[in-house]
Amino acid sequence: MGQAIGIYGLIKKFNGLTAVNDVSLEIPEGEFFGLLGPNGAGKTTLISCLVGLARPTDGRVEIDGVDVSQNPLRTKPCIGFVPQEVNVEYFFPIDRILEFQGGYFGLPIRASRARAEALLRQFGLWERRDVQYFRLSGGMKRRLMIVRALMGEPRVLILDEPTAGVDVAQRRELWDLLRQLRAQGVTILLTTHYIDEAEALCDRVGIIDRGQIVELDAPRTLIHRYCSRRVVIDLAHPVAPEALRDIPGTWEVTQNGYRLLARPPAGDHRLGELTEALMRQLMCEPAQRICDLQIEGGDLEEVFVQVTGRGIDAAAHP
Amino acid sequence: MPRRIRRRILATLLRREIYRFARLLKQTVVPSLVTTLLFILVFGVSLGGHIREISGWSYIQYILPGLAALGVITNAYANTSTSLYAARFDRSIENWLTVPISPLQFVVALISGGVLRAVLVGVLTILIAVVVVDLPVQSPLLTFAWMVLMAVIFASLGIVSGLRAESWDSLATMTNFVLTPGIYLGGVFYSVGMLPEPWQTISYGNPIFYCIDGIRGTVLGTADLPLWHSGAVVVATAIGMFSLCWWLFQRGYRLVK
Numbered sequence: 047m048g049q050a051i052g053i054y055g056l057i058k059k060f061n062g063l064t065a066v067n068d069v070s071l072e073i074p075e076g077e078f079f080g081l082l083g084p085n086g087a088g089k090t091t092l093i094s095c096l097v098g099l100a101r102p103t104d105g106r107v108e109i110d111g112v113d114v115s116q117n118p119l120r121t122k123p124c125i126g127f128v129p130q131e132v133n134v135e136y137f138f139p140i141d142r143i144l145e146f147q148g149g150y151f152g153l154p155i156r157a158s159r160a161r162a163e164a165l166l167r168q169f170g171l172w173e174r175r176d177v178q179y180f181r182l183s184g185g186m187k188r189r190l191m192i193v194r195a196l197m198g199e200p201r202v203l204i205l206d207e208p209t210a211g212v213d214v215a216q217r218r219e220l221w222d223l224l225r226q227l228r229a230q231g232v233t234i235l236l237t238t239h240y241i242d243e244a245e246a247l248c249d250r251v252g253i254i255d256r257g258q259i260v261e262l263d264a265p266r267t268l269i270h271r272y273c274s275r276r277v278v279i280d281l282a283h284p285v286a287p288e289a290l291r292d293i294p295g296t297w298e299v300t301q302n303g304y305r306l307l308a309r310p311p312a313g314d315h316r317l318g319e320l321t322e323a324l325m326r327q328l329m330c331e332p333a334q335r336i337c338d339l340q341i342e343g344g345d346l347e348e349v350f351v352q353v354t355g356r357g358i359d360a361a362a363h364p
Numbered sequence: 365m366p367r368r369i370r371r372r373i374l375a376t377l378l379r380r381e382i383y384r385f386a387r388l389l390k391q392t393v394v395p396s397l398v399t400t401l402l403f404i405l406v407f408g409v410s411l412g413g414h415i416r417e418i419s420g421w422s423y424i425q426y427i428l429p430g431l432a433a434l435g436v437i438t439n440a441y442a443n444t445s446t447s448l449y450a451a452r453f454d455r456s457i458e459n460w461l462t463v464p465i466s467p468l469q470f471v472v473a474l475i476s477g478g479v480l481r482a483v484l485v486g487v488l489t490i491l492i493a494v495v496v497v498d499l500p501v502q503s504p505l506l507t508f509a510w511m512v513l514m515a516v517i518f519a520s521l522g523i524v525s526g527l528r529a530e531s532w533d534s535l536a537t538m539t540n541f542v543l544t545p546g547i548y549l550g551g552v553f554y555s556v557g558m559l560p561e562p563w564q565t566i567s568y569g570n571p572i573f574y575c576i577d578g579i580r581g582t583v584l585g586t587a588d589l590p591l592w593h594s595g596a597v598v599v600a601t602a603i604g605m606f607s608l609c610w611w612l613f614q615r616g617y618r619l620v621k
């Protein structure tokens with residue numbers, strides 16, 4: 047399979063400020079790729095170079111193997127783009143906005159209207175079709191942006207924080223939709239501040255910081271590489287560390303014996319064996335009961351903190 | 365890209381431009397026509413008898429082709445400059461930059477939108493004049509062509525302003541301090557031949573003078589310069605301005621970061 051998106055040595059400077067600093071990245075056809083990074087990391091700038099809103103200072107950007115700056119009229123028809131900041135004619139009714147958008151991709155008027163109707167229905171906007179854009183609610187506006195991006199039947203869908211301000215139910219629906227599109231073979235590139243979103247959806251994520259990709263892999267792999275997970279067991283009766291001394295592995299007893307912490311051995315991420323051994327030993331004491339059990343750590347959030355040295359929310363509100 | 369697809373894209377852009385100004389006829393086309401009627405009322409009915417004839421035409425007849433030019437120029441300029449500036453304002457211009465539209469299609473669509481609105485105003489003005497003040501039109505086709513050329517020039521100027529403007533005010537500044545004086549001093553209300561020197565020579569440096577003098581020539585058959593002379597200036601300016609716009613869009617001037 048070919049590369050849907052190819053970025054090679056991309057550099058973008060704004061009068062001395064380097065927003066994207068030598069990024070190389072290949073996204074194969076059909077992949078769901080997530081781009082994570084704190085504010086100002088360069089996500090939007092990188093995407094702008096892909097869709098034709100910014101000209102690279104150096105390096106090359108390709109869609110389906112076609113150079114974006116040299117042949118934009120061949121790359122643009124493949125792309126559906128949901129920008130971070132809304133860019134719609136404020137005073138146009140939304141069915142017009144969509145009909146025109148279809149036309150910009152070469153659809154005849156009727157086909158464009160039919161497609162707009164199908165998408166408006168699917169996204170629960172059909173009743174509001176003749177409402178001017180600016181009269182929609184914030185979440186509806188975001189949904190319209192996504193609908194508009196689908197008007198050209200894109201093979202590559204690029205979404206820059208599509209779910210900011212969308213309610214939880216809508217967000218889940220959007221996730222389902224994105225999964226469906228992916229199943230149809232659409233390549234998806236998504237930036238998001240919601241780490242659970244990236245974890246739930248993406249085949250691979252790239253973490254970008256100060257214009258550079260600092261980590262790149264499948265979410266699971268990254269979590270295993272960076273996260274120190276642990277099992278926390280709260281007990282009804284205190285346990286003495288001596289009672290567990292025969293069990294190999296990293297564990298400790300805290301809170302005067304009421305709590306037991308277990309960490310996986312170095313170089314491994316599995317907690318099952320150790321937890322099982324500890325539980326067996328605990329249960330030798332007939333009165334012992336387990337009050338609560340938690341697994342801490344082990345999500346992309348932690349990877350993000352480890353890699354960038356700050357939390358995504360901390361970065362969002364410096 | 366197949367030709368059929370390119371045609372549809374261009375047609376969509378055009379429909380969008382027309383939709384934009386047609387929604388706002390009261391703000392776009394009607395004011396120019398009201399202005400014309402006011403002029404007819406003031407100079408035709410109330411003052412007309414007190415002003416001398418010029419080259420054998422009553423004063424209102426003499427100034428009407430110029431008033432049509434005024435409508436053409438201001439509407440062509442207003443249409444492209446506000447369309448483009450509004451698109452920058454609500455960022456919808458960024459959407460256009462990410463869909464498969466070529467720079468040439470852009471420029472052609474924007475200018476055509478401006479030309480349509482401008483020529484609509486120009487033709488209606490002349491029609492009103494024909495009915496109300498018995499304006500003869502010597503060569504209607506030439507008048508029409510002249511309007512189109514003028515509209516191309518000022519629609520292009522509107523594109524340049526729309527790209528450069530940093531506020532709605534700067535668009536109005538251009539209209540108030542460049543276009544309107546240029547039109548008023550370009551011979552709408554008098555024959556430049558009546559001016560003392562150096563004003564006559566200065567007027568020849570004003571491109572709008574050629575537009576107005578020429579359109580009067582096509583309508584009345586009376587003009588300060590021979591038609592081929594003003595025609596050459598107008599055609600060359602139109603081609604130059606169109607090319608400038610095309611070049612700016614190709615470079616992504618003020619559009620691509």
Ligand SMILES: Nc1ncnc2c1ncn2[C@@H]1O[C@H](COP(=O)(O)OP(=O)(O)OP(=O)(O)O)[C@@H](O)[C@H]1O
Nearest residue numbers: 060065083084085086087088089090091092130621
């Ligand atoms: N048009 C511009 N002119 C000058 N600097 C810019 C421009 N656009 C972006 N920058 C700068 O480039 C850097 C990267 O910005 P970018 O918008 O790509 O970040 P981002 O990762 O998308 O951030 P966010 O999560 O806040 O959307 C920032 O320092 C920003 O100030």
Ligand SMILES: [Mg+2]
Nearest residue numbers: 089090091130
């Ligand atoms: Mg951004």
